[in-house]
Amino acid sequence: MKAEKTVFKKLSALAMRTMPLMVTCQELEGFMVDYLDGTLPRAQRRKFDLHLRLCPDCWRYLEAYQRTISLSQAACRDPDAPVPADVPEELVKAILAAREKDA
Amino acid sequence: MPAAARRLQPPLPNTWGLGYPRCMDAVPKQPPPGGEDLADERQLVARLRVGDGASYEQLVRTYGGRLLAVARRLVRNEEDARDCVQEAFLQAFRNIEKFEQRASLGSWLHRIVVNAALMKLRARARRPEASIEDLLPQFDADGQRIEPEAELAVSLELLERREVREAVRRAIDQLPDGYRNVLLIRDIEGYDTAETAALLGLTPGAVKTRLHRARTALKSLLAPVIRGGKP
Ligand SMILES: [Zn+2]
Numbered sequence: 001m002k003a004e005k006t007v008f009k010k011l012s013a014l015a016m017r018t019m020p021l022m023v024t025c026q027e028l029e030g031f032m033v034d035y036l037d038g039t040l041p042r043a044q045r046r047k048f049d050l051h052l053r054l055c056p057d058c059w060r061y062l063e064a065y066q067r068t069i070s071l072s073q074a075a076c077r078d079p080d081a082p083v084p085a086d087v088p089e090e091l092v093k094a095i096l097a098a099r100e101k102d103a
Numbered sequence: 104m105p106a107a108a109r110r111l112q113p114p115l116p117n118t119w120g121l122g123y124p125r126c127m128d129a130v131p132k133q134p135p136p137g138g139e140d141l142a143d144e145r146q147l148v149a150r151l152r153v154g155d156g157a158s159y160e161q162l163v164r165t166y167g168g169r170l171l172a173v174a175r176r177l178v179r180n181e182e183d184a185r186d187c188v189q190e191a192f193l194q195a196f197r198n199i200e201k202f203e204q205r206a207s208l209g210s211w212l213h214r215i216v217v218n219a220a221l222m223k224l225r226a227r228a229r230r231p232e233a234s235i236e237d238l239l240p241q242f243d244a245d246g247q248r249i250e251p252e253a254e255l256a257v258s259l260e261l262l263e264r265r266e267v268r269e270a271v272r273r274a275i276d277q278l279p280d281g282y283r284n285v286l287l288i289r290d291i292e293g294y295d296t297a298e299t300a301a302l303l304g305l306t307p308g309a310v311k312t313r314l315h316r317a318r319t320a321l322k323s324l325l326a327p328v329i330r331g332g333k334p
Binding site: 005009012013024025026027029030032033034037056057058060061063064065068069071072073074075076086087088091092094095096098099102103 | 159160163164167168171176185188189192193196197240242245246247248251252267268269271272275286287290291296311314315318319321322325326328
């Protein structure tokens, strides 16, 4: 964890600190939801894109982040689950009976 | 082309030779009710409004399965899920006068069952919220990532495997409720930030923060799956 930074990482940290229009990896975190929603204002989107262009760590991070979203969506749309049109017969009966009482 | 293969236009050249991050699936907006066209739907609503007995059963048979799937995702317990669906239909019968034809009947019912499920979750005495701090990324004093992501070596075909899908669902369920619910409602049920905020009684800003943290924590929990190892 405390490994020495590579020269590349040191230079990149220097660039993020000193170049105008740059954001750090940490600042980038706060933009991620809006970035993927496409709701980031254009100026911020440009900063985001610039950072990604310069930072392989964030590039990989974003890729894993998007993969996570895809995984969760696919896992919840389980192809083995019963057809959505399948509603258990006893549930239909229970609902209709409850409606009679409710009415 | 399957939804998973759809991609955003890359805003950048493949600077790092990694390819553009795979676009997330199009958020699964609830599909319009399959099969029934608008005229049938209007007719069904009209019959419900005049209290036609057969119309209640038709509504339950047409939408019950879909609503049950939604309730199961949210409450994780078959009995509670069925309770939610029943409660949702009773509310729908009672409030059919308030249904505006601007939305589809399916999306109106979807929202009702989501609300019923959220009520059920709130009523259920759950363990106090665990912290997910350990699962969030760490930064050094320069604001750089301390533990860079490992390279991804795996395709979405992995998802064809049942044990992977189950591992993902278990990981979602490990999230504290306050995060899990936001993730399910935004990423899985497909509501946007404003709608999610209204459903959960949060501000839009809080929804975004929680969504981001939930996705990030889930990413940490799924790291072995994402990297193609055993879940
Ligand atoms: Zn970065």
